Amino acid sequence: MVSYRDRLSQLPDDFLLQILSWLPTKDVLVTSLLSKRWRFLWTLVPRLNYDLRLHDNTCPRFSQFVDRSLLLHKAPTLESLNIKIGSICFTAEKDVGVWVRIGVDRFVRELSVSYCSGEEPIRLPKCLFTCSTLAVLKLENITLEDASCYVCFQSLKTLHLLDVKYLDDQSLPRIISSCSSLEDLVVQRCPGDNVKVVTVTAPSLITLSLHKSSQAFEGDDDGFLIDAPKLKRVDIEDYWGGFCYIENMPEVVEANVDVIYKNTEKLLGSITSVKRLALCLITSDAAYPAGTIFSQLVHLELCTCAPRWWDLLTRLIEDSPKLRVLKLRQKHIRRAPSPRASWKQPALPKCLLFHLETFKWELYEGSQKQKEVATFILKHAIRLKTAIISPKPTSTLLEKHEMLKDLSSSPRGSSTCELLFD
Numbered sequence: 001m002v003s004y005r006d007r008l009s010q011l012p013d014d015f016l017l018q019i020l021s022w023l024p025t026k027d028v029l030v031t032s033l034l035s036k037r038w039r040f041l042w043t044l045v046p047r048l049n050y051d052l053r054l055h056d057n058t059c060p061r062f063s064q065f066v067d068r069s070l071l072l073h074k075a076p077t078l079e080s081l082n083i084k085i086g087s088i089c090f091t092a093e094k095d096v097g098v099w100v101r102i103g104v105d106r107f108v109r110e111l112s113v114s115y116c117s118g119e120e121p122i123r124l125p126k127c128l129f130t131c132s133t134l135a136v137l138k139l140e141n142i143t144l145e146d147a148s149c150y151v152c153f154q155s156l157k158t159l160h161l162l163d164v165k166y167l168d169d170q171s172l173p174r175i176i177s178s179c180s181s182l183e184d185l186v187v188q189r190c191p192g193d194n195v196k197v198v199t200v201t202a203p204s205l206i207t208l209s210l211h212k213s214s215q216a217f218e219g220d221d222d223g224f225l226i227d228a229p230k231l232k233r234v235d236i237e238d239y240w241g242g243f244c245y246i247e248n249m250p251e252v253v254e255a256n257v258d259v260i261y262k263n264t265e266k267l268l269g270s271i272t273s274v275k276r277l278a279l280c281l282i283t284s285d286a287a288y289p290a291g292t293i294f295s296q297l298v299h300l301e302l303c304t305c306a307p308r309w310w311d312l313l314t315r316l317i318e319d320s321p322k323l324r325v326l327k328l329r330q331k332h333i334r335r336a337p338s339p340r341a342s343w344k345q346p347a348l349p350k351c352l353l354f355h356l357e358t359f360k361w362e363l364y365e366g367s368q369k370q371k372e373v374a375t376f377i378l379k380h381a382i383r384l385k386t387a388i389i390s391p392k393p394t395s396t397l398l399e400k401h402e403m404l405k406d407l408s409s410s411p412r413g414s415s416t417c418e419l420l421f422d
Contacts, residue, residue: 046079050099053086053116063095070102078106080136084114093122101125110136114162117141121165129153139164145194147171151178158183163190173199183207201227209235212242234271246270253296257281258303258331265289272296280305280331284312294320298355301327310373314346323351326377329362343372348380352413356381360388365395366403375410382413390422 050066066083081103085092096113103111104127111134115122121143128134129151137153138160145167153159156179164187166172172195176182182202188211189198198210205228212222223243224236231249235256238244244259244267252271256278257264264281268288271277275296280303281287297320302313317323359377364370378387389407391400404421412419 045073046075046077047082047110048073048078048080049082051082051084051086053084063091066095066099070099073106075106077133078103078108080110080112081108082110082112084112086116096122097125100128104128104131107133109133112136112138113142114138114140115142117163121163138162144171144175147175151175153179153182155181157181158185160184160186162186162188164193165190166194169195169197169199171195173201176200176202180204185209187211196221197223197225199225203229205231207231207233210237210244211235212238212240236267262286268292275299277301279303279312279316281312282306284308284315287312287315292319296322298322299325299327301329303331304328304370305330305332310343310369313373314344317349317351318346321350322355324355325358325360326356327360327362328364328373343369345372345376352377352380353382355383357383357385358388359384359386360390362390363392364389364403365392366399366406371406374407378407378413378417378419379411380413381417384412384414384417386418386420388420388422 048070050062052062081099083096083099085096092115096115100111100113104125108131111128111131113124117140119141121141123143123146124139126146126149129147129149132152132154134153135155136158137156138158140160140162141164143165144161145165147167151174153175159176159179159182161172172187176185179202182205184207185200185202185205186209187198187200188209189195200208200210202208208226208228208231210224210226221242222240223245224238225245225247226234226249227247229248229250231252233254234249234252236244236259237256238259238261241260241262243261244264246267249270250273252274254276255271255274257267258278258280259267260282261267262283263286264283265286265288269292272292272294273296274294276299277294277297278301283306294316300316300320300323302309302316306312313328317326356377359381361370361374364374374389378384389403391403395403400421408419
């Protein structure tokens with residue numbers, strides 16, 4: 001009987017190398033013990049993954065292992081070099097610097113370096129900033145203060161900068177402008193990053209994520225400026241105020257906007273081409289300009305954590321004539337008690353009369369306001385196929401029974417609608 005190891009050894013080298021590429025490099029090296037054929041196969045693996053988070057207590061020894069394996073590596077091109085360090089390592093900056101230099105010398109195409117969160121960020125060698133082969137660069141808890149000098153990433157298509165420290169406000173725009181082919185950008189800000197306004201000017205950008213979640217950001221002078229005419233997908237999360245101004249974003253088809261800005265008219269008024277929209281705002285009055293129509297919107301997810309969220313829902317279903325999927329969910333702790341003001345039901349929107357097919361409500365509580373909204377949609381969505389109600393996990397069995405009874409007995413505009421309690 002042919003053993004599993006023998007059957008595996010019969011596969012061609014190219015196929016084996018693809019399999020080994022997705023394993024931690026430490027495990028890949030173990031395969032050298034299988035047979036003579038496997039002894040040096042690992043040296044040709046094009047993707048190297050070093051996760052020092054799994055070896056916090058043996059940092060010096062593991063660093064020596066990384067040094068040795070990189071020096072013995074013989075693949076003509078290093079497709080990917082992934083380095084993760086999960087705790088304080090006193091030689092981390094020096095070690096990572098050596099490993100990145102080796103990667104640059106080996107024409108690395110994808111580089112990811114993540115240093116332990118909460119510690120002082122580490123520097124990377126200057127040779128990285130002119131690496132012409134890099135297509136993907138992902139950095140976490142790294143300082144790019146040295147990137148104030150000449151930067152040129154002529155092949156870079158993906159750039160992720162998480163908790164990165166810059167020299168000043170101009171550093172990030174300078175880096176972005178050096179990436180003439182950039183298509184995917186993620187920026188997660190952190191306290192002490194030396195930036196007030198994140199400016200993104202990128203003619204070729206397709207996907208953009210901008211996050212700012214720390215309460216260390218205070219005041220209205222922290223924000224984002226975006227000029228990306230080819231952008232298709234945008235994700236903006238800012239839980240501590242500020243602003244986001246859009247200069248040019250006419251082709252967006254998917255957006256997630258989760259902010260506490262007092263006015264989002266400029267932001268939402270710039271993405272009327274969107275087809276899928278996830279939204280969490282603190283206001284409905286200044287959400288977007290009066291007269292705005294989301295003529296392409298077919299999928300809407302609205303957070304119910306803000307006061308008077310139902311007023312924003314009313315505006316959106318009136319201004320989204322092609323809406324087919326509506327999802328309601330409380331993503332965050334409710335920011336303020338719900339006011340007792342009554343909900344003004346809208347005139348019958350076109351989306352309810354002609355298009356809405358799926359209605360889903362997660363973390364449903366069965367309050368009077370929620371019941372009004374749910375019964376209105378069930379009554380007037382005449383093409384509705386599925387309505388899914390998911391009560392809050394903390395709801396008692398009796399409360400769930402009352403919710404089920406109330407909604408099941410409410411009139412339905414669609415005779416084919418299936419009401420499900422999840």
